[in-house]
Amino acid sequence: MDDFLTLENRHTGEILRMRRERDAEGQVVLALDGSLPPHMNGPPPHVHFQQREEGRVRSGSLGVQVGSEKSVVPAGGTAAFPQGVVHTWWNAGDDPVEISGHAIPAADLDRYLQAVFAVMNASTSGRPSLFYIAHIALRHRRTQGFMTPPLAIQRIVFPLVLLVGYLLGKYRGGSWPGSPESCPGAPEVDAADLSATLSLSAIQSPDQR
Incomplete structure (x- = not known):
């Protein structure tokens, strides 16, 4: 059974995978994996009034706008979208962009x-x-x-x-x-299940993943 909620925008090719997790303080956060085809726009400008988002670019080039500031984040770089600040993102390169991050707290996102x-x-x-x-x-x-x-x-x-x-x-x-x-939202993974998943991932060889 997949413990992620997977969404795909059939018009843009954007894919999001989400699940709820508890952080070290017991707060529920939303884990996010996203991808977008080359030169495609992600969401239109939007704002989260009660959450912040942060993520790492796993591959490709991520264009971001936070408030009035625009930048391009390369693979290995990080992006942050503060609570209450209008932002958007897009694929700024010739390859698919892939990102992983969290929305903190999960709330209703x-x-x-x-x-x-x-x-x-x-x-x-x-x-x-x-x-x-x-x-x-x-x-x-x-x-x-x-x-x-x-x-x-x-x-x-x-x-x-x-x-x-x-x-x-x-x-x-x-x-x-x-x-x-x-729209019931993403599944929540408890600490025991998450720990077991991470432990299994750590001991698998690259060919097994």
Whole structure:
């Protein structure tokens, strides 16, 4: 049984693998592995109001923007996205980029990403349905935010979109794209299971991995 939640954006080829882990202080963090094809954009500018992200580039070149600052992080380098700061990332090279890191604490980021990927993949054009993206934005508004349209406009427009969506029956049942029922989030690995996994990895030969 895979102890990761795997998400793939069928329009960009971005892949995310996530699971919840407990750190040395007992805090639940979200472990993240990500990859993106050459010259593709990752997520649009967004912000985590209650989390910070940090990661290491395993291969390729990662373009990042944190606030107004842009940079390129090569393989072996690290990137950090502070809590409350707008950021985005992209593949800045000719090879696939692969990254590993954590979101601290985990909060609801896994459920949020699961919902966003579902809405993106349900679109034939790559443009998400306003009805479903508004529902995600409003239910995660205290923890996550994307910057298009601006947050001030979202606070005015999205409640109206949500009302129309309810009137049209867009949110009936639990199988519509990005519904809370369809987005339980990533599995949590307890300390004993994680320790066993790391120990097994350490004793395996390169040919066994």
